[in-house]
Amino acid sequence: MPNWTLKQLESFVWVAKLGSFRATAERLNTTQPNISVRISQLEAVLGVRLFHRDSGSVALTPIGHSLLGHAERVLVASEEFSQQSIRSDQQIGILRLGVAELIAQTWLRDYMLDLRQVFPNVDVELRVDLTINLREELVSRALDLCLLNGPISNFNITNVDLGSVPYLWVASPRLALAGSDIATLAAHTILTHARNTRHFVELSAHFRELWEKPMRIVPSSSLSACLQMTIDGLGIAPLPRTVVEKPLAAGELVEIPYHWKPSALVFTASFAHTPASFLLRRSAELASDRAARHH
Template sequence: MIKSRITLKQLEAFVGVVDMGSFRKAAAILGTTQPNISSRISSLEENLGVILMHRDAGSVRLTEKGKALLVSARQVLWNAEAFLEAAERRDLVEDRLRLGVTELIACTWLHAFLRRFREVYPSVGVELEVGLSSEIEKKLATGQIDLALQIGPFDYDIGSALPLRTYRYAWIAAPELAGDNAGHRPMTALLKSPVLTHGRHTLATRELAKFAEAGNLATDQIVYSSSLASCVQMAIDGVGFALLPAALVRDQLKAGNLVEVATDWLPTALEFHARFDESRVPRFVSVAAGYAIETADAWDE
């Protein structure tokens, strides 16, 4: 029996320092002080009779024994969480979910997902990062995010990538701008008017640029924006036609503030995935990914 020699708090401190890269950051996420984290790891090393990590000027470096025991420490914490799940006491899980999403999800079904997650895990805080898919993926790759809800294709091979949903693009405009031509407007005519869309380096805008180049069409009327919400408002105000995910303007289309404009070209649909590294993250992250899939399916475009 190990009795009280090895505690979950000591293992949490060990894993926390490794994941966050410092004692200070680990203390912040675990809701304690840096001296407490240091004390827990020192006690763990003393009880085990091994050195787990070297402390170097604000950073940590695992020993070979530390690397081997890190895997087991994660498994113990994962099993402790599974124990609470079996006891139907997920409310006792105290942690934080570092979540990265794109603006499309933030503007559609994110709130419904967070409500569902908090109902089941009320003691797990959520740290939210909203940004471009490429930025989110980099943070996932470097361990700064636990769960990424992002589009493919991917630059990094990271654990699981569960399909969420596919979102089509649409050309939309204010009713007065679309006029009688909402039924069909060729791209040659569309690009002669102001066009509102994503930032320059997104997949859709790259495809739009290639299409225009192939057809020798002008692109000087394209207005790029890093804010999809701003594009929607400008479209409502009649600034120009907008190339946006149809899900983003669902409510505006239903209300008649915007109309869909048929044309002869659309970019590739957005394929979203829930991504996480199952070898590193807590058990509840995979549960959260499942909730994301269910919420995305329930959200009707």
């Protein structure tokens, strides 16, 4: 009687995670018929039915559910065994990397150089986007690793700490602000992050609670655009410290010592830990090391 193979187990785990033979084929760089054959062969070897298949939909059977954890542990053990003999420079493939804009504007370049040095034969597909979008892409497995405003609360996701960045209130010196109280701030356009961010929610709630008169809060999905508009004197803004350090040093911005600030941004390197991947785990560790040096 033939034995099962690691490729069959890998296909089983990915079909269970993605709920699709087609998506699994794309993820494993093969064809949908190959995935179907692997699953059928595995079912034949085990003598059980792992999936219900109905009009294109795929769902685990009860026995499939019970075997999934065992398959994942076998793949983890296989990955750990393989990495004892495979050097980083022998790793090949594609790393689909999602990055929040703040990191893209600060230490992403150095991190990309770190990746190239450790994994010279791995190609990086880069996407810079809002954290809310990156989260969705990571959970759906469209991205492999994300450096974002975390952590992500999902039992399939591992989060590696990348530190935090506090906010500073800043303005162009051309505005010549006469004070730093709430009335002074409310008299100006306040520039902020996009509406679907925690930053915008906190900012709106703060002024709604303490200021009853009309005021203007202008959100933007682009951190760089928000920074430039602040430098140009189009409004004032609470911005991450790492973004405003150079403009402050150059005299393009001045700090406003307002008593309240949005919560500091906490960043994580987040990736799905099943199936196990040395590439993802080591890439997250490299991000943590680079973030620590930057901060």
